[in-house]
Amino acid sequence: MKMDDKKNITVNVKFFANLRDIAPPKKIVTLPIGSTVSTILDLFTISIETKLIILINGSPHQKRETLIKDGDIVAIFPPLAGG
Amino acid sequence: MSKRILRVNMTKLEAKFEDLPADFVALGGRALTSTIVAKEVDPLCHPLGANNKLVFAPGLVTGTKAPTSGRLSVGGKSPLTGGIKEANVGTNFAQKLGRMRIAAVVVEGMHKGDDYYLLKIKNDGTEFMKANKWSNKGLYDTYKELYKEFGNKVGICGVGIAAEISGAASGVCFNDPEGLPSRYAGRGGLGAVMASKGLKFIIVDETGAPGVEILNEEAFNMGVKKLWNALTTHDVTKPGGALNSFGTSVLVNIINEAGGLPQRNFSSGQDDRSEKVSGEVKADEIKKRGGVRPHFCSPGCVIQCSEVWTKPGGKDPMGVLEYESLWALGPNCGIYNLDDIGELNRACNDLGLDTIEAGGMMGVAMEGGLAEFGDGKKALKLIEEIKNKTPTGRILANGTAFTAQALGVTRVPVVKGQSLPAYDPRAIKGIGVTYATTPQGADHTAGYAIATEIMGVGGTADPKDPKKAELSRNLQVATAAIDATGYCLFIAFAILDIPEGLEGVVDTLNGVLGTSLTVDDVPGYGMQIINTEREFNKAAGFTDKHDRLPEFFLKEKLAPHNEVFNVTDEELDKVWGA
Structure with missing residues (x-):
């Protein structure tokens, strides 16, 4: 095992709808252990104030301070609804 | 001219305007269709027989300048569910009825014989015409021909071949702004009810219509402004937002x-x-x-x-x-x-x-x-x-x-x-509670728990939490009230989060009705509609045991989360306090 593997995690980040104007639809990113949702938003220069719907592994209502784990799928949406 | 009901007797091929009864004045849309069906239709009648009725009712503010309010309710006893049905659609057909001060069109009886009819409704009268030449034809070509014959300013309601063969999957079709047959009061097989009566089309020509009567212009205009502000500022409903940019299908990826x-x-x-x-x-x-x-x-x-x-x-x-x-x-x-x-x-x-x-x-x-x-x-x-x-x-x-x-x-x-x-419903329990307990049969629009469970609109709730009776009930009651107003249900996304938006809705109702309702009156109004519908269903033979999901949802795990629908029967029965 490489040294980096102990320090970093790999996360699958997805952006949807209008957010694709400012971020890629999908990207595998490597982040330091201890990263949160805010770390990802910073990485893609999305303001912390932006209203978003964030799902981690399919679970909604994630907060900015939620810790990200290795292998997580983080799906980020703008406010939306329909039906 | 006061508001009126158009009573259409298909047995006699007669249509007569009646004054709207005084106790119906505050009813519109779903409140009016369900009230008339409950009052006038035998719950044990055959849905495709002469004793069922089909009721069309625009909402209370439909036809006014109130934003996002072009909705119509279509009601009757459903051949699909065997219970009461309200199917809801957005179309200018609804707005035309509203401006003609037609609170409801009640279609009753049944034409004997094989002929199909078209009913033309004008502001000052009606006319029946034979519609056999449009039987057994697709609605895209037919709507083109109808617009050619009746002009491009009319509204058109029709049923297709699926209804002609009494299909319980048939809906009632309305025109979109381009005249395409693409807006549907789709659910519950009400198309077959219309066809069973020998009625194939309704054409609405609003020439000379007086417009919706507004008894308190000041209250109405204040309400319009408040609701407009809410809709244009809420992230979900505002212009350029995700719903506006991508349509309802923006839900595919998130769900x-x-x-x-x-x-x-x-x-x-x-x-x-x-x-x-x-x-x-x-x-x-x-x-x-x-x-x-x-x-x-x-x-x-x-x-x-x-x-x-x-x-x-x-x-x-x-x-x-x-x-x-x-x-x-x-x-x-x-x-x-x-x-x-x-x-x-x-x-x-x-x-x-x-x-x-x-x-x-x-x-x-x-x-x-x-x-x-x-x-x-x-x-x-x-x-x-x-x-x-x-x-x-x-x-x-x-x-x-x-x-x-x-x-x-x-x-x-x-x-x-x-x-x-x-x-x-295994992945998102609250919507399953709505599917199980709404009087309408499985219907997401009856109490759209997804908004809270996934999108965080109107608060947040964990989709996997099986305690959802209260969430579903509150949404079902609010929805019933909105369905009476003629506003699109999607205004709920804004008014659940912006209190002034809900005030605006109530202000516009007060403007039209000359009443002094408050937001506190809304739940009672909605609950009355649900109670009316549940009473009809009870008399039609429904019990609490019908407020359940099919067995496989309780037994088969759903990938990827391997969830089953684990909401207890006690929780489901708590929705209506059984």
Whole structure:
């Protein structure tokens, strides 16, 4: 095992709808252990104030301070609804 | 001129205007259709017999300048569920009725014989015409001919071949702004009720209409302003927001990510291929093809979630390809090709089929071996069986439960006989509570818990938490009230979060009615509607045991989260306090 593997995690980040104007639809990113949702938003220069719907592994209502784990799928949406 | 009811007797081919009874003055939309059906229809009558009635009612503010308020309720006893039904649609047909001060059109009796009729409603009278030349024809061509004959300013309501063969999956079709037969009061088989009476079309010509009477202009205008502000500032409903930019299909990806997008007849909750038919991909295609997006279903809408989908090259406009339709005829059938889904939706519109029921039916038909999952071309051929009125087509036209029974399929996603919409209740429990307990049969719009469980609108709730009786009840009660006003249910996204928006809604009601209602009156108003509907269903033979999901949702784990529907019967019974 490489040294980096102990320090970093790999996360699958997805952006949807209008957010694709400012971020890629999908990207595998490597982040330091201890990263949160805010770390990802910073990485893609999305303001912390932006209203978003964030799902981690399919679970909604994630907060900015939620810790990200290795292998997580983080799906980020703008406010939306329909039906 | 005061508000009136148009009573249409199909046995005698007579139509008469009556004054709206004083105790009905504060009723509109769903409140009026359900009240009239409960009062005048024997709950034990055959839904396709002379004793059922079909009621059309615009909402209380429909036809005014109040934003996003072009909704119509269609009610009767459902041949699909056997209970009371209100199907809701956005169309300028509704606004025309409102401006003619027609609170309801009540169609009763039954024409003896094989003739079909067209009823033309004018401000000062009505006229019956034979409509046999449009029988057994697709609605796209027929609507073109009707506009040619009656002019492009009329509103058109019609039923198609699926209704002519008494299909319980048939809806009632209305025109969109382009005159396409693409706006449906789809659910519950009310198309077959209309056809059973010998009524094929209603044409509304509002020439000379006085407009909606507004008793307190100041209150009304204040309400319009407050609601307008809420709709144009809330992130979900504002211009340029996700709903406006991508339409209702913007839900495909988020529900798929949440593991709740039913695949292949509710056998999984997620499939990566769903992205191919997402709102994002569809919006790009519409732009490339020269379709229309955004678009409104009826004039005066701020949200404008609609669109016009076309074939490649911008040919043959189909109308809106809604999330629920796209899912039902797409991922639910293992189909991930927008053109195949679009043509299936076109075929449903042409035949007068409810797209949700048709997609649910196709899912069980595929599971039963009539086609392979994913075979869009074969699915289209099966829909043609309905057009050709073959024995197979007649089975399919009766919807999901009937088709499943005919084919020996046991995974049957229905409640009270009506097919489930596009959210698997194992992954998202609150919507399952609504499916189970609404008097309407499985219907997402009856209490849209998804807004809170997934999108965080109106608060947040964990989708996997099985304690959802209170959430579902509150939403069902609020929804019933909104369905009476004539506002689109989508205004709820804004007014659940912005109190001034809800005040605006109540202000506009006070403006129209000359009342002094407050927001505190809204839950009681909604509850009264639900109680009326539940009483009808009880008299029709429904018990609390019908407020349940099919067994397989409780036993079969849903990938990827391996959830079952673990809401207890006690929790379900808590919704209405049984």
